[in-house]
Amino acid sequence: xxxxxxxxxxxxxxxxxxxxxxxxxxxxxxxxxxxxxxxxxxxxxxxxxxxxxxxxxxxxxxxxxxxxxxxxxxxxxxxxxxxxxxxxxxxxxxxxxxxxxxxxxxxxxxxxxxxxxxxxxxxxxxxxxxxxxxxxxxxxxxxxxxxxxxxxxxxxxxxxxxxxxxxxxxxxxxxxxxxxxxxxxxxxxxxxxxxxxxxxxxxxxxxxxxxxxxxxxxxxxxxxxxxxxxxxxxxxxxxxxxxxxxxxxxxxxxxxxxxxxxxxxxxxxxxxxxxxxxxxxxxxxxxxxxxxxxxxxxxxxxxxxxxxxxxxxxxxxxxxxxxxxxxxxxxxxxxxxxxxxxxxxxxxxxxxxxxxxxxxxxxxxxxxxxxxxxxxxxxxxxxxxxxxxxxxxxxxxxxxxxxxxxxxxxxxxxxxxxxxxxxxxxxxxxxxxxxxxxxxxxxxxxxxxxxxxxxxxxxxxxxxxxxxxxxxxxxxxxxxxxxxxxxxxxxxxxxxxxxxxxxxxxxxxxxxxxxxxxxxxxxxxxxxxxxxxxxxxxxxxxxxxxxxxxxxxxxxxx
Numbered sequence: 162x163x164x165x166x167x168x169x170x171x172x173x174x175x176x177x178x179x180x181x182x183x184x185x186x187x188x189x190x191x192x193x194x195x196x197x198x199x200x201x202x203x204x205x206x207x208x209x210x211x212x213x214x215x216x217x218x219x220x221x222x223x224x225x226x227x228x229x230x231x232x233x234x235x236x237x238x239x240x241x242x243x244x245x246x247x248x249x250x251x252x253x254x255x256x257x258x259x260x261x262x263x264x265x266x267x268x269x270x271x272x273x274x275x276x277x278x279x280x281x282x283x284x285x286x287x288x289x290x291x292x293x294x295x296x297x298x299x300x301x302x303x304x305x306x307x308x309x310x311x312x313x314x315x316x317x318x319x320x321x322x323x324x325x326x327x328x329x330x331x332x333x334x335x336x337x338x339x340x341x342x343x344x345x346x347x348x349x350x351x352x353x354x355x356x357x358x359x360x361x362x363x364x365x366x367x368x369x370x371x372x373x374x375x376x377x378x379x380x381x382x383x384x385x386x387x388x389x390x391x392x393x394x395x396x397x398x399x400x401x402x403x404x405x406x407x408x409x410x411x412x413x414x415x416x417x418x419x420x421x422x423x424x425x426x427x428x429x430x431x432x433x434x435x436x437x438x439x440x441x442x443x444x445x446x447x448x449x450x451x452x453x454x455x456x457x458x459x460x461x462x463x464x465x466x467x468x469x470x471x472x473x474x475x476x477x478x479x480x481x482x483x484x485x486x487x488x489x490x491x492x493x494x495x496x497x498x499x500x501x502x503x504x505x506x507x508x509x510x511x512x513x514x515x516x517x518x519x520x521x522x523x524x525x526x527x528x529x530x531x532x533x534x535x536x537x538x539x540x541x542x543x544x545x546x547x548x549x550x551x552x553x554x555x556x557x558x559x560x561x562x563x564x565x566x567x568x569x570x571x572x573x574x575x576x577x578x579x580x581x582x583x584x585x586x587x588x589x590x591x592x593x594x595x596x597x598x599x600x601x602x603x604x605x606x607x608x609x610x611x612x613x614x615x616x617x618x619x620x621x622x623x624x625x626x627x628x629x630x631x632x633x634x635x636x637x638x639x640x641x642x643x644x645x646x647x648x649x650x651x652x653x654x655x656x657x658x659x660x661x662x663x664x665x666x667x668x669x670x671x672x673x674x675x676x677x678x679x680x681x682x683x684x685x686x687x688x689x690x691x692x693x694x695x696x697x698x699x700x701x702x703x704x705x706x707x708x709x710x711x712x713x714x715x716x717x718x719x
Contacts, residue, residue: 234263359383367441600635638662
């Protein structure tokens, strides 16, 4: 019997073990998912870092290319001027042509200007607007006058005195043949040209690119900042440049807008400027956040399912015992109901057999005697003298004789005495002869010759099923012949009824309502005694019926 105390001790230990195992499993899966998310986030950051570095390198190359082309134009102009300074004097017309050619050579240059040692303009800038233009107060003029050399330096940004635009100035000193300072030649490059270069980069939403001076002061930013926002570099940028002046990467928030970005910078070595690129963290981590949200939802679903499974596994032993008891009781009831149904089917079959035998006796004794008496009276009538009466009596006598034969045949078919006396094979052979005599269907019966001990119930079901199949073949299948095979297979007897008639569609038969010993009735009765019935047919290809029933020994053992 079920012990509540025993269940309480062992059940508590089992619940504790299963709960611990389930919790550890959920934690293990959660740890695996967390590591996977961490790795995918690190991969996304790594890809953003590499992309920012590539963009900064590309933009730095584009900016340096502008400076290099401007330097070439300045170098050509300075060399020509220094050669003329060594000669008899400066040819202003040739100088103007040279300046115009240099300006046309580099589209980024708005104008090239030439100034003497006092800072007065010689040529290049539009004098009609700036008659008294001087650059003696500019930082680059003061620096180059004190330290003249052959290098070109970048200065600014300045607000141009020519057109009012923010402009970077590329300046180079001019020298007399004896090395003395002779003036400067400058090229004006508007910041708007660099703005176009920065804006062409695909930075995504929230991304930014900037051009900064040697002290990290902001020259230009894309997209541009509101004039009210601070332009000072962030502390993260200062620390990164201090640690790696030439190039580097860092992640931090912008000092102007507070947006967190993955940033990279490149220093233009010859000019001391910096190109910085930043990709918004919220933008490049958006796919990862979406993935993390889905994985979190899946983990919650998994954890809920795991909890439910553990909960189901922790159903008490008492409940399991009750369920098992209920299942056993239900199985017992089903088995009892099955036995009752089989017994009822056997009783119904026995009652039907008795009714058939009674009907057979009534046909033989009552109707047969009546037909015999009618023949006697007809015989007396045929002895009368009238020829016409004798002729009619003879025809009626033939009809009565035919009816008498049919009655005897039907009586024997309904309850053939040889079925119990000789066995099923002999009864089926006699049945084949009767079917051929009554319906013209040629029937051949083939028996394997083995002993076949059957219960009376099995003999009766197999005989009646075979009889109905043969009658159907004769009446409906339009068959000319049929074959009955009787074979012992293991502990069963198999009866196959095959005809060469028109056949039928089994699905149509399945949908039809059977009558008498139809296929459904045969299957049910054979199933009750442990047998089966199957039909195989195709339109135009005949029909094969296979009846199987257990032998008496096998049925008793089962």
